[in-house]
Amino acid sequence: MGSIILRNVRKVFGEVEVIPNVDLTIEDGEFVVFVGPSGCGKSTLLRLIAGLEDVTSGAIEIDGVDVAKEPPARRGLSMVFQSYALYPHMSVRSNIAFPLKMAGVSRDVIDSKVEKAASTLNLTGYLDRRPGQLSGGQRQRVAIGRAIVREPKAFLFDEPLSNLDAALRGQMRIEITQLHQTLATTMVYVTHDQIEAMTMADKIVVLNAGNIEQVGTPLELYNNPANLFVAGFIGSPRMNLLTPPPPGRDGAATIGIRPEDIQLSTEAGEWPGKVRIAEHLGSDTFFHIDVDDVGAITARAPGEFALSAGDAVWMTPNPERIHRFDGEGKALR
Amino acid sequence: MARAVSVQKKWTYTVLVWIVALLIFFPILWTILTSFKTEGDAILFPPAFFPPHWTLENFTEVQSRSDYFKHFFNSVVIAGGSTLLALIIAVPAAWSMAFSPTRRTKDILMWMLSTKMMPAVGVLVPIYLIFKNLNLLDTLGGLTIILMLINLPIVIWMLYTYFKEIPVDILEACRMDGAVLWKEIVYVLLPMAVPGIASTMLLNIILAWNEAFWTLNLTAAGAAPLTAFIASYSSPEGLFWAKLSAASTMAIAPILLLGWFSQRQLVRGLTFGAVK
Ligand SMILES: Nc1ncnc2c1ncn2[C@@H]1O[C@H](COP(=O)(O)OP(=O)(O)OP(=O)(O)O)[C@@H](O)[C@H]1O
Ligand SMILES: [Mg+2]
Numbered sequence: 001m002g003s004i005i006l007r008n009v010r011k012v013f014g015e016v017e018v019i020p021n022v023d024l025t026i027e028d029g030e031f032v033v034f035v036g037p038s039g040c041g042k043s044t045l046l047r048l049i050a051g052l053e054d055v056t057s058g059a060i061e062i063d064g065v066d067v068a069k070e071p072p073a074r075r076g077l078s079m080v081f082q083s084y085a086l087y088p089h090m091s092v093r094s095n096i097a098f099p100l101k102m103a104g105v106s107r108d109v110i111d112s113k114v115e116k117a118a119s120t121l122n123l124t125g126y127l128d129r130r131p132g133q134l135s136g137g138q139r140q141r142v143a144i145g146r147a148i149v150r151e152p153k154a155f156l157f158d159e160p161l162s163n164l165d166a167a168l169r170g171q172m173r174i175e176i177t178q179l180h181q182t183l184a185t186t187m188v189y190v191t192h193d194q195i196e197a198m199t200m201a202d203k204i205v206v207l208n209a210g211n212i213e214q215v216g217t218p219l220e221l222y223n224n225p226a227n228l229f230v231a232g233f234i235g236s237p238r239m240n241l242l243t244p245p246p247p248g249r250d251g252a253a254t255i256g257i258r259p260e261d262i263q264l265s266t267e268a269g270e271w272p273g274k275v276r277i278a279e280h281l282g283s284d285t286f287f288h289i290d291v292d293d294v295g296a297i298t299a300r301a302p303g304e305f306a307l308s309a310g311d312a313v314w315m316t317p318n319p320e321r322i323h324r325f326d327g328e329g330k331a332l333r
Numbered sequence: 334m335a336r337a338v339s340v341q342k343k344w345t346y347t348v349l350v351w352i353v354a355l356l357i358f359f360p361i362l363w364t365i366l367t368s369f370k371t372e373g374d375a376i377l378f379p380p381a382f383f384p385p386h387w388t389l390e391n392f393t394e395v396q397s398r399s400d401y402f403k404h405f406f407n408s409v410v411i412a413g414g415s416t417l418l419a420l421i422i423a424v425p426a427a428w429s430m431a432f433s434p435t436r437r438t439k440d441i442l443m444w445m446l447s448t449k450m451m452p453a454v455g456v457l458v459p460i461y462l463i464f465k466n467l468n469l470l471d472t473l474g475g476l477t478i479i480l481m482l483i484n485l486p487i488v489i490w491m492l493y494t495y496f497k498e499i500p501v502d503i504l505e506a507c508r509m510d511g512a513v514l515w516k517e518i519v520y521v522l523l524p525m526a527v528p529g530i531a532s533t534m535l536l537n538i539i540l541a542w543n544e545a546f547w548t549l550n551l552t553a554a555g556a557a558p559l560t561a562f563i564a565s566y567s568s569p570e571g572l573f574w575a576k577l578s579a580a581s582t583m584a585i586a587p588i589l590l591l592g593w594f595s596q597r598q599l600v601r602g603l604t605f606g607a608v609k
Pocket of ligand 1: 040
C-alpha cells in the first residue's frame with residue numbers, strides 16, 4: 001500500500017514562499033511525475049513528502065495517516081538521489097543491505113534479499129566492490145537496489161538519470177518502468193526531461209512557481225492543456241502560441257497549434273511564410289518559418305521534406321487541433 | 334629543456350626543505366644529544382656536538398629524583414581524557430553547524446575562535462578561584478576539563494571543516510534508509526570523517542601534552558604532568574643542563590614517537606580540506 005495525499009501543503013524558506021498551497025492525491029501503485037521549470041519547487045515538494053524538509057503548514061497523509069511531523073525514517077519511503085548518494089566507505093553489498101540493517105532484519109534474510117535485488121539489477125558480480133569502482137549506471141542501479149530491498153510504501157526519485165549519458169538514460173528509463181510494473185509500488189519521480197515524463201508517467205503534475213498548473217495523464221496534458229503554461233511546457237518543440245490570433249481565427253485571446261498539426265505545402269495554404277531554418281533529423285524535419293503579421297512559427301513534417309532556408313512555403317493548421325485560450329490564459333473548451 | 338629545469342627545481346626544493354626541517358629539528362636534536370652528556374661536557378665552550386663521554390647517568394638520576402612514570406601517567410590521562418571529552422562534545426556541535434546551519438552559525442564559529450584570541454593569563458585569576466572553590470586544584474579531573482575547554486574551539490573548527498566536505502545527500506539518504514540520528518553519526522558520518530577525526534585527535538593530544546601555562550599554574554605535586562616535571566629542573570638550585578635535557582627528552586619522547594608513526598595520517602588530515 002502506498003497512497004500519498006497532500007492537503008494545503010505550504011513551505012516557506014526564510015522569507016521566500018516556495019510552495020504556496022498544494023493539494024494533490026497520489027493513488028497507490030501510481031507512477032507520478034513532477035515536471036516544471038528549474039526552481040519551481042519540484043525537489044522541495046518531493047523532499048516534503050520524504051520528510052527531509054518540514055512543512056510550514058498542511059498535512060501529508062501516507063495510507064491515510066498524517067506523517068507531516070514524522071522524521072523520514074518513520075515514513076517508510078525510499079529515495080533515489082540525483083547524485084546517487086551511496087555510502088563510499090561500504091561495499092555494494094553493505095550499501096544495499098543498509099536499510100535492512102537499520103530495520104533490524106536478521107542476517108540470513110538480509111543476505112537473501114540483497115542477492116535477489118542484485119540479480120534483478122544485474123549487480124551480482126559487483127557486490128564486493130566499493131561505489132568508487134563502479135560506472136555511473138552501475139552506481140544508479142546500486143542506489144535503486146538500496147531503495148527496493150526494504151519494500152517501501154513508495155519510491156521517490158529526484159532526477160535520477162540526469163547524470164547519465166543519453167543512451168544509458170534511455171536504458172535506465174526502461175528498467176525503471178519495468179521495475180514499476182513488477183513491483184506495482186507507488187513512484188514519485190521528478191524530472192526535467194520531457195521524454196521521461198511522457199513515457200514513464202501514469203500521471204503528470206505540472207508545477208510552476210510552487211503551484212500545480214495541471215494534473216493528468218501524459219496524453220491529456222498533451223491534447224488538452226488547461227492553460228497557456230502547460231501548453232507551452234509540454235511538448236517538444238513547443239506549441240506555437242499566437243497572440244493575437246491571425247485573421248480568420250478569432251474568438252480567442254490566443255490560439256495554439258502544435259508543430260505537427262500544421263500541414264506544409266509549396267503551392268497553397270492558409271498562411272504564406274518563408275523558411276528561416278530547416279532542421280533535418282532524418283525521421284522528421286523541423287522548420288522555423290517567418291510569417292508576415294503572425295511572427296515565427298515552428299512546423300514539423302514527417303520524414304524528409306525538401307525545403308531549405310529562404311524558400312517560400314504555405315501552411316494550413318489542422319482546425320480540429322487548434323487550442324484556444326482566453327485573456328487569462330485559460331483554455332476555452 | 335623543460336625537464337632539466339624541473340629536475341633542477343626539484344633538487345632546489347628538496348635541499349631547501351631539508352635545511353628548513355633541520356633548522357626546526359635542531360633544538361630537539363641538541364636537547365637529546367645534551368641529555369647523554371655529563372654536566373661538565375654540557376657547558377663546554379666551544380660546545381661539543383657529540384657527547385665526549387656518553388652517559389645514561391642523567392636519566393637514572395632524573396627518574397630517582399622525581400618520579401617520571403607518575404608524571405607520564407598524568408600526562409596520558411590529561412591529554413587523552415581532554416581529547417576524548419572534546420571529541421564527544423565537538424562531534425555533535427560540528428554536526429549541527431555543518432549540516433543544519435542557521436543564520437547565526439558563522440557568528441558562533443567566529444565567537445568560538447575569538448575565545449582563543451585572549452591571552453590565557455587574562456582569565457587566570459577567575460579560573461584559579463573557581464578551581465579553588467570547587468576543589469579542583471591539582472586534580473587530574475580539573476586539568477582534563479580545563480585543557481578540554483581551551484582546545485574545544487579548535488577541535489570544533491577542524492571537525493566542522495571536515496564535515497563540510499561530506500555531501501549532505503549521503504546523510505539524507507541515510508535518514509531515508511531508516512537511520513535515527515545516532516546511527517547516522519556512527520555508521521555514516523564518523524566512518525566518512527575518519528581521516529579528519531584522526532588528525533584532529535592527534536593534534537589535540539599534542540597540544541594538550543605540551544600545554545604548560547595551565548598545567549603549571551593549576552597543579553602542585555599530585556596531578557602534575559610532564560610539563561611540570563621539566564619545569565622542576567629549572568629550579569633555584571641552578572640550572573643543570575644535562576639533567577634538564579634528559580627530563581625534556583623523556584617528556585617529549587612519547588609524543589615524538591606518536592607524531593612520527595602517525596605523520597602520514599596527520600598530513601593527510603591537515604591538508605584534507607585544502608586539496609579535496
Ligand atoms: N534550503 C533552502 N533555503 C532557501 N531556499 C531554498 C532552499 N531549497 C530550495 N530553495 C528555493 O526554493 C525554490 C525551489 O527549489 P527546488 O530545488 O525545489 O526547485 P526545483 O524545481 O527542484 O529546481 P531544479 O529543476 O533546478 O532542480 C528555489 O527558488 C530555491 O532557491
Ligand atoms: Mg530539483
